[in-house]
Amino acid sequence: MTTTDTAGALAARRTEAAPVAAAPRGWPGYARGQFLLSWRVFWRNRRSTFIGFLLPVLLNLVVAAPLRDKEIAGVNAAGYTTVGFIGLALVTSFINLLNGVVARRDDLVLKRLRGTEVPPTAIFAGQIGAGGAVVLLQVLVLGAVSVGWFGAELPADPLLFLLTVVGGYLLFAVLAVALSGVTPSAEAAPMVATPVLLLCMFGSGVVAPLASMPDWLQPAAHVLPLAPVVETLRTAWFGRGFGHETWAGAPLERLDLLHGWAHAAPSLLMIAAWVAAAAVLGRRLFRWEPRRG
Template sequence: MSTLTTPLALSVPARKELSWPAYARGQFLLSWRVFWRNRRSTFIGFLLPVLLNLVIAAPLRDKEIGGVNAAAYSTIGFIGFTLVTSFINLLNGVVARRDDLVLKRLRGTEVPATAIFAGQFGAAGAVVLLQVLVLGGTAVVWFGAPLPADPLLFLLTLTGGFLLFAILAVALSGITPSAESAPMIATPVLLICMFASGVVAPLSSMPHWLQGPAHNLPLAPVVETLRTAWFGRGFGTESWSSAALPELDLVHGWQHAATALLIIAAWTAGAAVLGRRLFRWEPRHG
Protein backbone atom coordinates (compact mmCIF):
# COMPACT_ATOMS: atom_id res chain seq x y z
CA MET A 1 0.00 0.00 0.00
CA SER A 2 2.75 2.41 0.94
CA THR A 3 4.67 1.72 -2.25
CA LEU A 4 1.65 2.86 -4.26
CA THR A 5 0.77 5.92 -2.26
CA THR A 6 4.26 7.32 -1.85
CA PRO A 7 4.85 8.13 -5.55
CA LEU A 8 1.39 9.63 -5.72
CA ALA A 9 2.00 11.71 -2.63
CA LEU A 10 5.27 12.95 -4.08
CA SER A 11 3.72 13.78 -7.42
CA VAL A 12 1.04 16.09 -6.00
CA PRO A 13 3.45 18.56 -4.33
CA ALA A 14 5.60 18.41 -7.45
CA ARG A 15 2.69 19.66 -9.53
CA LYS A 16 1.88 22.34 -6.98
CA GLU A 17 5.42 23.70 -7.28
CA LEU A 18 4.67 24.86 -10.81
CA SER A 19 3.74 28.54 -10.78
CA TRP A 20 1.86 30.70 -13.26
CA PRO A 21 5.13 31.98 -14.80
CA ALA A 22 6.30 28.39 -15.30
CA TYR A 23 3.11 27.47 -17.15
CA ALA A 24 3.31 30.63 -19.27
CA ARG A 25 6.98 29.93 -20.05
CA GLY A 26 6.10 26.43 -21.23
CA GLN A 27 3.43 27.79 -23.58
CA PHE A 28 5.86 30.47 -24.78
CA LEU A 29 8.56 27.95 -25.67
CA LEU A 30 6.06 25.69 -27.43
CA SER A 31 4.61 28.56 -29.49
CA TRP A 32 8.09 29.85 -30.29
CA ARG A 33 9.26 26.50 -31.66
CA VAL A 34 6.08 25.94 -33.66
CA PHE A 35 6.35 29.40 -35.23
CA TRP A 36 9.88 28.97 -36.56
CA ARG A 37 9.30 25.38 -37.73
CA ASN A 38 6.29 26.37 -39.84
CA ARG A 39 7.52 27.94 -43.09
CA ARG A 40 4.19 29.62 -43.78
CA SER A 41 4.01 31.30 -40.40
CA THR A 42 7.66 32.33 -40.62
CA PHE A 43 7.11 33.95 -44.02
CA ILE A 44 3.88 35.75 -43.14
CA GLY A 45 4.71 36.56 -39.54
CA PHE A 46 8.33 37.62 -39.93
CA LEU A 47 9.52 38.05 -43.52
CA LEU A 48 6.46 39.58 -45.21
CA PRO A 49 6.61 43.06 -43.60
CA VAL A 50 10.38 43.22 -44.07
CA LEU A 51 10.25 42.24 -47.76
CA LEU A 52 7.29 44.51 -48.53
CA ASN A 53 9.10 47.39 -46.89
CA LEU A 54 12.19 46.86 -49.04
CA VAL A 55 10.09 46.82 -52.19
CA ILE A 56 7.90 49.82 -51.34
CA ALA A 57 10.13 52.05 -49.23
CA ALA A 58 13.40 51.84 -51.14
CA PRO A 59 12.14 53.81 -54.19
CA LEU A 60 11.04 56.63 -51.84
CA ARG A 61 14.53 57.43 -50.53
CA ASP A 62 14.77 60.67 -52.49
CA LYS A 63 11.35 61.97 -51.43
CA GLU A 64 10.09 63.66 -48.31
CA ILE A 65 6.79 63.76 -46.49
CA GLY A 66 5.86 65.84 -43.47
CA GLY A 67 9.48 66.93 -43.11
CA VAL A 68 10.97 63.42 -42.91
CA ASN A 69 12.43 61.01 -45.43
CA ALA A 70 9.55 59.23 -47.18
CA ALA A 71 11.31 55.86 -47.11
CA ALA A 72 11.79 56.12 -43.34
CA TYR A 73 8.19 57.30 -43.01
CA SER A 74 7.01 54.15 -44.83
CA THR A 75 9.34 51.91 -42.81
CA ILE A 76 7.85 53.05 -39.49
CA GLY A 77 4.44 52.36 -41.02
CA PHE A 78 5.54 48.80 -41.67
CA ILE A 79 6.48 48.47 -38.01
CA GLY A 80 2.78 48.98 -37.36
CA PHE A 81 1.98 46.47 -40.09
CA THR A 82 3.91 43.77 -38.18
CA LEU A 83 1.04 43.79 -35.70
CA VAL A 84 -1.32 42.69 -38.48
CA THR A 85 0.90 39.79 -39.59
CA SER A 86 1.20 38.83 -35.91
CA PHE A 87 -2.61 38.86 -35.76
CA ILE A 88 -2.78 36.48 -38.74
CA ASN A 89 -0.42 33.97 -37.16
CA LEU A 90 -2.14 34.16 -33.78
CA LEU A 91 -5.51 33.61 -35.43
CA ASN A 92 -4.18 30.59 -37.33
CA GLY A 93 -2.46 29.26 -34.23
CA VAL A 94 -5.46 29.57 -31.91
CA VAL A 95 -7.83 27.98 -34.44
CA ALA A 96 -5.41 25.14 -35.20
CA ARG A 97 -4.87 24.38 -31.50
CA ARG A 98 -8.61 24.49 -30.93
CA ASP A 99 -9.36 22.12 -33.83
CA ASP A 100 -6.61 19.72 -32.73
CA LEU A 101 -8.26 19.66 -29.28
CA VAL A 102 -5.09 21.07 -27.69
CA LEU A 103 -6.99 23.92 -26.06
CA LYS A 104 -9.67 21.56 -24.77
CA ARG A 105 -7.08 19.28 -23.17
CA LEU A 106 -5.21 22.21 -21.64
CA ARG A 107 -8.48 23.57 -20.30
CA GLY A 108 -8.94 20.27 -18.48
CA THR A 109 -5.58 20.54 -16.69
CA GLU A 110 -4.29 22.81 -13.95
CA VAL A 111 -2.77 25.18 -16.51
CA PRO A 112 -4.46 28.60 -16.03
CA ALA A 113 -6.26 29.92 -19.10
CA THR A 114 -4.38 33.20 -18.78
CA ALA A 115 -1.05 31.35 -18.89
CA ILE A 116 -2.06 29.58 -22.10
CA PHE A 117 -2.63 32.86 -23.93
CA ALA A 118 0.20 34.70 -22.19
CA GLY A 119 2.63 32.16 -23.62
CA GLN A 120 1.22 32.48 -27.13
CA PHE A 121 1.10 36.27 -26.92
CA GLY A 122 4.63 36.36 -25.54
CA ALA A 123 6.03 34.34 -28.44
CA ALA A 124 4.21 36.53 -30.97
CA GLY A 125 5.41 39.66 -29.17
CA ALA A 126 9.01 38.47 -29.28
CA VAL A 127 8.73 38.07 -33.07
CA VAL A 128 7.34 41.60 -33.34
CA LEU A 129 10.29 42.95 -31.33
CA LEU A 130 12.71 41.24 -33.71
CA GLN A 131 10.91 42.88 -36.63
CA VAL A 132 11.06 46.27 -34.91
CA LEU A 133 14.83 45.90 -34.61
CA VAL A 134 15.17 44.94 -38.28
CA LEU A 135 12.83 47.63 -39.62
CA GLY A 136 13.99 50.31 -37.19
CA GLY A 137 17.59 49.54 -38.06
CA THR A 138 16.74 49.82 -41.76
CA ALA A 139 15.12 53.21 -41.20
CA VAL A 140 18.12 54.55 -39.28
CA VAL A 141 21.03 52.98 -41.15
CA TRP A 142 19.74 52.90 -44.72
CA PHE A 143 17.20 55.72 -44.86
CA GLY A 144 18.88 58.14 -42.47
CA ALA A 145 16.07 58.35 -39.91
CA PRO A 146 16.92 59.64 -36.43
CA LEU A 147 16.60 57.47 -33.35
CA PRO A 148 13.12 57.56 -31.74
CA ALA A 149 12.37 60.98 -30.30
CA ASP A 150 10.13 59.52 -27.57
CA PRO A 151 10.98 55.84 -26.89
CA LEU A 152 8.41 55.57 -24.08
CA LEU A 153 5.52 56.71 -26.28
CA PHE A 154 6.77 54.42 -29.05
CA LEU A 155 6.89 51.35 -26.78
CA LEU A 156 3.52 52.15 -25.19
CA THR A 157 1.89 52.49 -28.60
CA LEU A 158 3.53 49.31 -29.90
CA THR A 159 2.43 47.38 -26.81
CA GLY A 160 -1.12 48.72 -26.96
CA GLY A 161 -1.40 47.95 -30.66
CA PHE A 162 -0.02 44.46 -30.16
CA LEU A 163 -2.51 43.68 -27.39
CA LEU A 164 -5.34 45.04 -29.53
CA PHE A 165 -4.57 42.74 -32.46
CA ALA A 166 -3.71 39.76 -30.24
CA ILE A 167 -7.05 39.98 -28.42
CA LEU A 168 -8.81 40.54 -31.73
CA ALA A 169 -7.24 37.33 -33.07
CA VAL A 170 -8.61 35.36 -30.12
CA ALA A 171 -12.04 36.95 -30.57
CA LEU A 172 -12.26 36.29 -34.31
CA SER A 173 -11.11 32.70 -33.83
CA GLY A 174 -14.59 32.16 -32.43
CA ILE A 175 -16.19 32.79 -35.82
CA THR A 176 -13.51 30.95 -37.80
CA PRO A 177 -14.83 27.46 -38.64
CA SER A 178 -11.41 25.85 -39.19
CA ALA A 179 -7.74 26.54 -39.80
CA GLU A 180 -8.33 26.10 -43.53
CA SER A 181 -10.91 28.90 -43.53
CA ALA A 182 -8.80 31.28 -41.41
CA PRO A 183 -7.54 33.18 -44.51
CA MET A 184 -11.16 34.18 -45.21
CA ILE A 185 -11.12 36.10 -41.93
CA ALA A 186 -7.49 37.25 -41.99
CA THR A 187 -7.17 38.46 -45.58
CA PRO A 188 -9.77 41.27 -45.42
CA VAL A 189 -8.21 42.52 -42.17
CA LEU A 190 -4.76 42.48 -43.78
CA LEU A 191 -5.87 44.33 -46.91
CA ILE A 192 -7.86 46.98 -45.03
CA CYS A 193 -4.97 47.62 -42.66
CA MET A 194 -2.43 47.64 -45.48
CA PHE A 195 -4.18 50.10 -47.77
CA ALA A 196 -6.53 52.08 -45.51
CA SER A 197 -4.47 52.72 -42.39
CA GLY A 198 -1.66 54.91 -43.68
CA VAL A 199 1.01 52.21 -43.65
CA VAL A 200 2.48 53.13 -47.03
CA ALA A 201 0.91 56.48 -47.92
CA PRO A 202 -0.79 59.21 -45.87
CA LEU A 203 -4.52 58.91 -45.37
CA SER A 204 -4.97 62.26 -47.10
CA SER A 205 -4.27 60.49 -50.40
CA MET A 206 -7.53 58.58 -50.01
CA PRO A 207 -10.92 59.93 -51.19
CA HIS A 208 -12.13 62.58 -48.76
CA TRP A 209 -15.22 60.61 -47.71
CA LEU A 210 -13.03 57.66 -46.65
CA GLN A 211 -10.50 59.60 -44.61
CA GLY A 212 -12.68 59.98 -41.50
CA PRO A 213 -13.51 56.26 -41.16
CA ALA A 214 -9.92 55.31 -42.02
CA HIS A 215 -8.54 57.42 -39.16
CA ASN A 216 -10.65 55.34 -36.76
CA LEU A 217 -9.62 51.90 -38.00
CA PRO A 218 -7.66 49.90 -35.40
CA LEU A 219 -4.26 50.19 -37.12
CA ALA A 220 -4.42 53.83 -38.27
CA PRO A 221 -3.96 55.44 -34.81
CA VAL A 222 -1.17 52.97 -34.05
CA VAL A 223 0.77 53.90 -37.20
CA GLU A 224 0.14 57.61 -36.68
CA THR A 225 1.41 57.54 -33.09
CA LEU A 226 4.41 55.35 -33.89
CA ARG A 227 5.50 57.99 -36.41
CA THR A 228 4.86 60.82 -33.96
CA ALA A 229 6.92 59.05 -31.30
CA TRP A 230 9.74 58.19 -33.70
CA PHE A 231 10.13 61.49 -35.56
CA GLY A 232 8.84 63.90 -32.91
CA ARG A 233 6.33 65.50 -35.28
CA GLY A 234 2.53 65.66 -35.20
CA PHE A 235 1.57 63.13 -37.84
CA GLY A 236 -2.01 62.52 -38.93
CA THR A 237 -2.67 65.42 -41.29
CA GLU A 238 0.36 65.10 -43.58
CA SER A 239 0.16 64.77 -47.36
CA TRP A 240 2.66 64.30 -50.15
CA SER A 241 2.54 68.00 -50.98
CA SER A 242 2.25 69.48 -47.49
CA ALA A 243 4.97 71.46 -45.76
CA ALA A 244 7.11 69.97 -43.00
CA LEU A 245 5.17 69.24 -39.84
CA PRO A 246 6.31 71.20 -36.77
CA GLU A 247 8.54 69.42 -34.29
CA LEU A 248 6.97 68.59 -30.91
CA ASP A 249 8.54 68.37 -27.48
CA LEU A 250 7.71 65.39 -25.26
CA VAL A 251 4.71 67.03 -23.58
CA HIS A 252 3.11 68.19 -26.82
CA GLY A 253 3.90 64.82 -28.41
CA TRP A 254 1.82 63.07 -25.76
CA GLN A 255 -0.94 65.63 -26.12
CA HIS A 256 -1.01 65.06 -29.86
CA ALA A 257 -1.10 61.28 -29.35
CA ALA A 258 -3.86 61.33 -26.69
CA THR A 259 -6.78 60.92 -29.10
CA ALA A 260 -5.09 58.10 -30.99
CA LEU A 261 -4.25 56.29 -27.74
CA LEU A 262 -7.90 56.56 -26.66
CA ILE A 263 -9.01 55.03 -29.98
CA ILE A 264 -6.55 52.14 -29.47
CA ALA A 265 -7.86 51.61 -25.93
CA ALA A 266 -11.46 51.64 -27.15
CA TRP A 267 -10.73 49.07 -29.87
CA THR A 268 -8.92 46.88 -27.32
CA ALA A 269 -11.86 47.01 -24.92
CA GLY A 270 -14.26 46.17 -27.76
CA ALA A 271 -12.10 43.24 -28.86
CA ALA A 272 -12.01 41.94 -25.27
CA VAL A 273 -15.81 42.07 -25.00
CA LEU A 274 -16.10 40.36 -28.38
CA GLY A 275 -13.62 37.70 -27.28
CA ARG A 276 -15.62 36.85 -24.16
CA ARG A 277 -18.71 36.34 -26.30
CA LEU A 278 -17.23 34.49 -29.27
CA PHE A 279 -14.20 32.48 -28.13
CA ARG A 280 -14.58 28.69 -28.00
CA TRP A 281 -12.34 26.09 -26.37
CA GLU A 282 -13.70 23.31 -28.60
CA PRO A 283 -14.00 22.97 -32.38
CA ARG A 284 -16.97 24.58 -34.07
CA HIS A 285 -17.54 21.63 -36.39
CA GLY A 286 -18.54 18.10 -35.52
Protein backbone atom coordinates in the same frame (compact mmCIF):
# COMPACT_ATOMS: atom_id res chain seq x y z
CA MET B 1 -0.62 23.12 -47.04
CA THR B 2 3.01 22.29 -47.86
CA THR B 3 5.00 19.32 -46.61
CA THR B 4 6.91 21.65 -44.31
CA ASP B 5 3.66 23.03 -42.86
CA THR B 6 2.40 19.49 -42.24
CA ALA B 7 5.64 18.48 -40.55
CA GLY B 8 5.53 21.56 -38.38
CA ALA B 9 1.95 20.85 -37.36
CA LEU B 10 2.78 17.24 -36.49
CA ALA B 11 5.78 18.35 -34.45
CA ALA B 12 3.60 20.83 -32.62
CA ARG B 13 1.02 18.15 -31.79
CA ARG B 14 3.69 15.80 -30.45
CA THR B 15 5.09 18.46 -28.11
CA GLU B 16 1.89 20.24 -27.03
CA ALA B 17 1.64 18.32 -23.78
CA ALA B 18 5.32 18.66 -22.92
CA PRO B 19 5.19 22.16 -21.38
CA VAL B 20 2.33 21.12 -19.11
CA ALA B 21 4.31 18.23 -17.67
CA ALA B 22 7.70 19.92 -17.58
CA ALA B 23 6.77 23.41 -16.46
CA PRO B 24 7.25 24.28 -12.77
CA ARG B 25 4.07 24.75 -10.82
CA GLY B 26 2.65 28.22 -10.74
CA TRP B 27 1.40 30.66 -13.35
CA PRO B 28 4.86 31.90 -14.52
CA GLY B 29 6.05 28.35 -15.16
CA TYR B 30 2.99 27.39 -17.16
CA ALA B 31 3.12 30.60 -19.19
CA ARG B 32 6.81 30.03 -19.88
CA GLY B 33 6.10 26.52 -21.12
CA GLN B 34 3.45 27.77 -23.52
CA PHE B 35 5.79 30.57 -24.66
CA LEU B 36 8.63 28.18 -25.49
CA LEU B 37 6.31 25.81 -27.32
CA SER B 38 4.76 28.59 -29.43
CA TRP B 39 8.21 30.03 -30.16
CA ARG B 40 9.53 26.69 -31.46
CA VAL B 41 6.44 25.97 -33.53
CA PHE B 42 6.56 29.44 -35.13
CA TRP B 43 10.12 29.08 -36.44
CA ARG B 44 9.64 25.48 -37.57
CA ASN B 45 6.73 26.40 -39.82
CA ARG B 46 7.94 28.12 -43.00
CA ARG B 47 4.56 29.63 -43.82
CA SER B 48 4.17 31.27 -40.41
CA THR B 49 7.77 32.46 -40.52
CA PHE B 50 7.25 34.07 -43.92
CA ILE B 51 3.93 35.74 -43.11
CA GLY B 52 4.65 36.60 -39.50
CA PHE B 53 8.25 37.74 -39.80
CA LEU B 54 9.56 38.18 -43.35
CA LEU B 55 6.54 39.65 -45.14
CA PRO B 56 6.58 43.15 -43.55
CA VAL B 57 10.37 43.33 -43.89
CA LEU B 58 10.40 42.34 -47.57
CA LEU B 59 7.44 44.58 -48.47
CA ASN B 60 9.16 47.48 -46.75
CA LEU B 61 12.34 46.98 -48.77
CA VAL B 62 10.32 47.02 -52.00
CA VAL B 63 8.12 50.01 -51.15
CA ALA B 64 10.40 52.20 -49.03
CA ALA B 65 13.75 51.86 -50.81
CA PRO B 66 12.74 54.04 -53.82
CA LEU B 67 11.74 56.82 -51.39
CA ARG B 68 15.16 57.24 -49.76
CA ASP B 69 15.81 60.62 -51.38
CA LYS B 70 12.32 62.01 -50.83
CA GLU B 71 10.60 63.73 -47.93
CA ILE B 72 7.09 63.84 -46.55
CA ALA B 73 5.98 66.37 -43.94
CA GLY B 74 9.63 67.25 -43.33
CA VAL B 75 10.91 63.73 -42.63
CA ASN B 76 12.64 61.02 -44.64
CA ALA B 77 9.92 59.38 -46.76
CA ALA B 78 11.55 55.94 -46.62
CA GLY B 79 11.70 56.16 -42.83
CA TYR B 80 8.09 57.36 -42.76
CA THR B 81 7.02 54.30 -44.75
CA THR B 82 9.16 51.95 -42.66
CA VAL B 83 7.40 53.05 -39.48
CA GLY B 84 4.12 52.25 -41.26
CA PHE B 85 5.38 48.73 -41.92
CA ILE B 86 6.22 48.36 -38.23
CA GLY B 87 2.50 48.88 -37.74
CA LEU B 88 1.75 46.30 -40.43
CA ALA B 89 3.89 43.79 -38.52
CA LEU B 90 1.23 43.90 -35.81
CA VAL B 91 -1.35 42.77 -38.36
CA THR B 92 0.78 39.89 -39.66
CA SER B 93 1.19 38.80 -36.03
CA PHE B 94 -2.61 38.82 -35.85
CA ILE B 95 -2.75 36.40 -38.81
CA ASN B 96 -0.38 33.93 -37.16
CA LEU B 97 -2.12 34.15 -33.80
CA LEU B 98 -5.50 33.56 -35.42
CA ASN B 99 -4.16 30.53 -37.32
CA GLY B 100 -2.47 29.22 -34.20
CA VAL B 101 -5.48 29.54 -31.89
CA VAL B 102 -7.85 27.96 -34.41
CA ALA B 103 -5.45 25.09 -35.15
CA ARG B 104 -4.96 24.35 -31.44
CA ARG B 105 -8.71 24.47 -30.89
CA ASP B 106 -9.45 22.12 -33.81
CA ASP B 107 -6.75 19.67 -32.65
CA LEU B 108 -8.44 19.66 -29.20
CA VAL B 109 -5.25 21.01 -27.63
CA LEU B 110 -7.09 23.89 -25.95
CA LYS B 111 -9.76 21.53 -24.63
CA ARG B 112 -7.13 19.21 -23.14
CA LEU B 113 -5.19 22.09 -21.60
CA ARG B 114 -8.37 23.50 -20.10
CA GLY B 115 -8.88 20.17 -18.33
CA THR B 116 -5.49 20.43 -16.60
CA GLU B 117 -4.28 22.73 -13.86
CA VAL B 118 -2.83 25.18 -16.39
CA PRO B 119 -4.64 28.52 -15.92
CA PRO B 120 -6.42 29.71 -19.10
CA THR B 121 -4.62 33.05 -18.86
CA ALA B 122 -1.25 31.26 -18.90
CA ILE B 123 -2.22 29.37 -22.05
CA PHE B 124 -2.81 32.59 -23.97
CA ALA B 125 -0.09 34.61 -22.24
CA GLY B 126 2.53 32.18 -23.51
CA GLN B 127 1.22 32.12 -27.07
CA ILE B 128 0.70 35.89 -27.21
CA GLY B 129 4.09 36.46 -25.58
CA ALA B 130 5.84 34.43 -28.27
CA GLY B 131 4.12 36.50 -30.96
CA GLY B 132 5.16 39.66 -29.14
CA ALA B 133 8.79 38.54 -29.12
CA VAL B 134 8.62 38.09 -32.90
CA VAL B 135 7.17 41.60 -33.27
CA LEU B 136 9.94 43.04 -31.11
CA LEU B 137 12.52 41.38 -33.37
CA GLN B 138 10.77 42.87 -36.42
CA VAL B 139 10.83 46.34 -34.83
CA LEU B 140 14.58 46.03 -34.31
CA VAL B 141 15.17 44.86 -37.90
CA LEU B 142 12.94 47.50 -39.50
CA GLY B 143 14.30 50.22 -37.22
CA ALA B 144 17.86 49.29 -38.12
CA VAL B 145 16.98 49.42 -41.84
CA SER B 146 15.29 52.80 -41.41
CA VAL B 147 18.21 54.40 -39.56
CA GLY B 148 21.17 52.51 -41.03
CA TRP B 149 20.16 52.32 -44.70
CA PHE B 150 17.50 54.95 -45.27
CA GLY B 151 19.16 57.58 -43.08
CA ALA B 152 16.14 58.27 -40.88
CA GLU B 153 16.62 59.75 -37.43
CA LEU B 154 16.45 57.78 -34.20
CA PRO B 155 13.10 57.72 -32.32
CA ALA B 156 12.33 61.08 -30.72
CA ASP B 157 10.27 59.52 -27.92
CA PRO B 158 11.20 55.85 -27.34
CA LEU B 159 8.77 55.49 -24.41
CA LEU B 160 5.75 56.62 -26.44
CA PHE B 161 6.91 54.44 -29.33
CA LEU B 162 7.24 51.34 -27.12
CA LEU B 163 3.88 51.99 -25.44
CA THR B 164 2.21 52.24 -28.85
CA VAL B 165 3.82 49.02 -30.10
CA VAL B 166 2.66 47.18 -26.97
CA GLY B 167 -0.85 48.66 -27.14
CA GLY B 168 -1.18 47.93 -30.85
CA TYR B 169 0.08 44.38 -30.46
CA LEU B 170 -2.31 43.75 -27.57
CA LEU B 171 -5.17 45.07 -29.71
CA PHE B 172 -4.53 42.66 -32.58
CA ALA B 173 -3.69 39.75 -30.27
CA VAL B 174 -7.01 40.06 -28.44
CA LEU B 175 -8.77 40.54 -31.78
CA ALA B 176 -7.21 37.31 -33.07
CA VAL B 177 -8.52 35.37 -30.07
CA ALA B 178 -11.96 36.93 -30.53
CA LEU B 179 -12.22 36.23 -34.27
CA SER B 180 -11.07 32.65 -33.75
CA GLY B 181 -14.58 32.11 -32.40
CA VAL B 182 -16.17 32.83 -35.78
CA THR B 183 -13.50 30.99 -37.79
CA PRO B 184 -14.90 27.53 -38.56
CA SER B 185 -11.56 25.80 -39.20
CA ALA B 186 -7.84 26.35 -39.71
CA GLU B 187 -8.40 26.03 -43.48
CA ALA B 188 -10.89 28.93 -43.32
CA ALA B 189 -8.62 31.18 -41.23
CA PRO B 190 -7.12 32.95 -44.31
CA MET B 191 -10.63 33.99 -45.39
CA VAL B 192 -11.02 35.80 -42.06
CA ALA B 193 -7.47 37.15 -41.81
CA THR B 194 -6.83 38.35 -45.37
CA PRO B 195 -9.57 41.04 -45.46
CA VAL B 196 -8.25 42.42 -42.16
CA LEU B 197 -4.71 42.53 -43.58
CA LEU B 198 -5.72 44.26 -46.81
CA LEU B 199 -8.02 46.74 -45.08
CA CYS B 200 -5.33 47.72 -42.59
CA MET B 201 -2.53 47.83 -45.17
CA PHE B 202 -4.32 50.05 -47.68
CA GLY B 203 -6.77 51.89 -45.42
CA SER B 204 -4.66 52.82 -42.38
CA GLY B 205 -1.88 54.95 -43.83
CA VAL B 206 0.81 52.25 -43.88
CA VAL B 207 2.19 53.10 -47.33
CA ALA B 208 0.58 56.50 -48.01
CA PRO B 209 -0.93 59.34 -45.95
CA LEU B 210 -4.62 59.00 -45.21
CA ALA B 211 -5.10 62.47 -46.68
CA SER B 212 -4.32 60.98 -50.10
CA MET B 213 -7.53 58.93 -49.93
CA PRO B 214 -10.87 60.28 -51.23
CA ASP B 215 -12.48 62.70 -48.77
CA TRP B 216 -15.47 60.45 -48.20
CA LEU B 217 -13.23 57.55 -47.13
CA GLN B 218 -10.98 59.42 -44.72
CA PRO B 219 -13.30 59.53 -41.65
CA ALA B 220 -13.78 55.76 -41.76
CA ALA B 221 -10.06 55.15 -42.38
CA HIS B 222 -9.07 57.17 -39.30
CA VAL B 223 -11.02 54.85 -36.99
CA LEU B 224 -9.70 51.55 -38.36
CA PRO B 225 -7.78 49.73 -35.61
CA LEU B 226 -4.36 50.17 -37.22
CA ALA B 227 -4.74 53.87 -38.15
CA PRO B 228 -4.22 55.35 -34.65
CA VAL B 229 -1.35 52.92 -34.09
CA VAL B 230 0.53 54.00 -37.24
CA GLU B 231 -0.17 57.69 -36.57
CA THR B 232 1.19 57.50 -33.02
CA LEU B 233 4.20 55.42 -34.03
CA ARG B 234 5.19 58.14 -36.50
CA THR B 235 4.59 60.91 -33.96
CA ALA B 236 6.78 59.07 -31.44
CA TRP B 237 9.52 58.27 -33.96
CA PHE B 238 9.82 61.66 -35.68
CA GLY B 239 8.55 64.01 -32.95
CA ARG B 240 5.97 65.65 -35.22
CA GLY B 241 2.19 65.79 -35.17
CA PHE B 242 1.23 63.23 -37.79
CA GLY B 243 -2.32 62.38 -38.77
CA HIS B 244 -3.26 64.83 -41.54
CA GLU B 245 -0.01 65.08 -43.53
CA THR B 246 0.09 64.98 -47.34
CA TRP B 247 2.81 64.09 -49.84
CA ALA B 248 3.11 67.67 -51.05
CA GLY B 249 2.34 69.41 -47.75
CA ALA B 250 4.64 71.64 -45.74
CA PRO B 251 6.90 70.14 -43.06
CA LEU B 252 5.12 69.48 -39.80
CA GLU B 253 6.20 71.40 -36.73
CA ARG B 254 8.43 69.57 -34.27
CA LEU B 255 6.86 68.74 -30.91
CA ASP B 256 8.56 68.50 -27.54
CA LEU B 257 7.86 65.40 -25.43
CA LEU B 258 4.92 66.95 -23.55
CA HIS B 259 3.17 68.18 -26.70
CA GLY B 260 3.95 64.89 -28.43
CA TRP B 261 2.04 62.99 -25.74
CA ALA B 262 -0.79 65.53 -25.91
CA HIS B 263 -1.04 65.05 -29.66
CA ALA B 264 -0.96 61.25 -29.27
CA ALA B 265 -3.56 61.14 -26.47
CA PRO B 266 -6.67 60.82 -28.72
CA SER B 267 -5.03 58.01 -30.69
CA LEU B 268 -3.96 56.22 -27.51
CA LEU B 269 -7.53 56.45 -26.22
CA MET B 270 -8.80 55.01 -29.51
CA ILE B 271 -6.34 52.12 -29.23
CA ALA B 272 -7.55 51.46 -25.67
CA ALA B 273 -11.17 51.54 -26.88
CA TRP B 274 -10.36 48.99 -29.59
CA VAL B 275 -8.64 46.72 -27.04
CA ALA B 276 -11.70 46.92 -24.78
CA ALA B 277 -14.06 46.21 -27.68
CA ALA B 278 -11.96 43.24 -28.81
CA ALA B 279 -11.93 41.87 -25.25
CA VAL B 280 -15.73 42.09 -25.00
CA LEU B 281 -16.02 40.42 -28.39
CA GLY B 282 -13.62 37.70 -27.29
CA ARG B 283 -15.66 36.88 -24.18
CA ARG B 284 -18.75 36.44 -26.34
CA LEU B 285 -17.26 34.57 -29.29
CA PHE B 286 -14.28 32.50 -28.13
CA ARG B 287 -14.70 28.71 -28.09
CA TRP B 288 -12.53 26.09 -26.41
CA GLU B 289 -13.81 23.31 -28.64
CA PRO B 290 -14.11 22.96 -32.44
CA ARG B 291 -17.12 24.47 -34.11
CA ARG B 292 -19.67 21.88 -35.17
CA GLY B 293 -21.68 22.14 -38.38
